[in-house]
Amino acid sequence: MEEFTPTAFTKPVENAHKAALRSIARVVQDTAEPQSEEIAREGIRRMLESGDVLCVTGAGVSTDSGIPDYRGPQGSLHRHRPMTYQEFQHDAASRRRYWARGFVGWRQMHQAEPNQAHRLLTDWQSEGLLSGLITQNVDGLHRAAGADPVIHLHGDMDSVICLRCDNREARSSLDARLQEANPGYAEAAFAAAENVNPDGDVTLDQSWVEKFHMVTCLVCGSEKLKPDVVYFGESVPAERKSAVQDLVAASSALLVVGSSMAVMSGFKIALTMHQSGRPIGVINGGPSRADAKADWRWRTRISPALQALDALLGE
Numbered sequence: 001m002e003e004f005t006p007t008a009f010t011k012p013v014e015n016a017h018k019a020a021l022r023s024i025a026r027v028v029q030d031t032a033e034p035q036s037e038e039i040a041r042e043g044i045r046r047m048l049e050s051g052d053v054l055c056v057t058g059a060g061v062s063t064d065s066g067i068p069d070y071r072g073p074q075g076s077l078h079r080h081r082p083m084t085y086q087e088f089q090h091d092a093a094s095r096r097r098y099w100a101r102g103f104v105g106w107r108q109m110h111q112a113e114p115n116q117a118h119r120l121l122t123d124w125q126s127e128g129l130l131s132g133l134i135t136q137n138v139d140g141l142h143r144a145a146g147a148d149p150v151i152h153l154h155g156d157m158d159s160v161i162c163l164r165c166d167n168r169e170a171r172s173s174l175d176a177r178l179q180e181a182n183p184g185y186a187e188a189a190f191a192a193a194e195n196v197n198p199d200g201d202v203t204l205d206q207s208w209v210e211k212f213h214m215v216t217c218l219v220c221g222s223e224k225l226k227p228d229v230v231y232f233g234e235s236v237p238a239e240r241k242s243a244v245q246d247l248v249a250a251s252s253a254l255l256v257v258g259s260s261m262a263v264m265s266g267f268k269i270a271l272t273m274h275q276s277g278r279p280i281g282v283i284n285g286g287p288s289r290a291d292a293k294a295d296w297r298w299r300t301r302i303s304p305a306l307q308a309l310d311a312l313l314g315e
Contacts (some may be wrong), residue, residue: 017086021124028260031292044281045312047253047296048124052131052313054251055121056153056269058259060285062139064115064303085234088226089163095223095263100212102227103178104189105202106157106171114145120306121257122147127187129313132247136259136266151243153236153265155229162217163224174215174225181213208215248272256282258302261289270294 034040047053059067067110087094122145124130134151137143137281140158142150160169179186193202216223230236254273267289273280274293282288283305291297298305 011087013090016233017084020084020086020231022123023232023263026262028262028287028289030287031289032294032297034297034299035289037298037300038231039295040281040283041308041312043296044255044283044298045309047255047279048129048283048309048313050252051129052250052252053129053255054247054253054255054269054273055124055130055133055255056261056266057121057133057135057257058143058261058284059137060258061114061117061135061159062112062137062141062258063285064117065112065139065141067109067112067139067141072115082232087230088231089224095226096212096214097206097209097223098176099214100189100209100232101193101202101204103175103182103212104186104204108190108202109139109157110171112139112141114141115303117257117303117306118142118145118147119144120310121290124285124312124313128153130255131251134244134247134269136213136263138227151240151247153230153240155227155242157229159228160225161228162220162222163226163279164222165217165220167217167219168228169218169225171227177215181215185212215312230265232263244269253279254281256280256284256288256294257285257306258288259288259290260284260286 031315035043083094083098088098101194118141121130121133121142125133125147132149132151133142133147134153135151138152138154138157140156142153147287158171160171160174161167189204189208190202192208193204215225217225248269251273254270256270259266270280270293272291279296280290280294281298282290282294283298283300285299288297290296
């Protein structure tokens with residue numbers, strides 16, 4: 001991605017952009033030793049069987065569906081920097097670049113299917129083991145697996161909002177309009193693309209960006225259309241924060257699955273649970289920011305771990 005230079009914008013915008021870059025670049029390091037599989041698995045099993053466990057998921061849940069994570073060994077941040085909200089809102093070239101790449105990437109993400117991890121968490125929710133499910137992912141795979149309700153902490157790729165008039169449009173509708181404006185583009189560009197990224201776009205050469213034609217808002221005609229997701233540098237909507245707070249208050253324990261908890265909106269949940277003395281379990285492929293607050297730390301692949309737990313529950 002070309003570097004955004006916010007010198008022409010106000011100081012608050014520049015400061016927010018720089019803060020977003022720091023959040024993106026945050027390296028999550030080991031802060032507590034992982035436990036043995038037996039100890040961590042047994043502790044998390046007992047926690048689940050006690051009920052009222054709030055589950056927070058991250059990108060690691062969706063890797064078995066073909067969607068890369070951010071900060072893992074093969075994570076997208078090693079080759080791609082997500083766009084900040086300030087870039088998207090204030091720089092037309094950045095928006096055009098996102099939509100050229102997002103037009104190609106969304107249809108690939110849209111074809112992804114839930115994996116065993118999504119299905120098991122749905123089962124645990126329906127069985128009453130989980131008090132609630134909060135995901136930091138924007139891929140919609142928990143919903144596709146039948147989980148209900150789900151709080152999409154960082155939004156959902158399935159809808160688009162106009163930054164000028166707040167009109168909402170289904171992503172499938174926008175995709176059809178983009179297809180009409182760019183016949184054959186998605187297929188040809190995908191053949192030239194390098195990676196599908198967890199924020200819904202692909203890595204695409206600038207020459208392809210220049211060939212792309214953007215459409216406008218159906219209501220006001222603005223080109224400021226944005227996926228209805230929370231970008232780095234953007235705040236989680238107040239009503240969503242309130243729903244999260246209600247779930248945290250109603251839960252007796254926290255299970256983090258597939259998340260490094262690098263972003264404060266997720267990590268704050270772990271901080272709140274820890275400060276009130278409620279147990280925390282972490283299942284993740286790499287270090288998590290929540291490790292130092294956790295009672296149980298299981299460093300492993302997500303789907304096999306949840307399958308092993310499921311086989312033990314109720315014994």
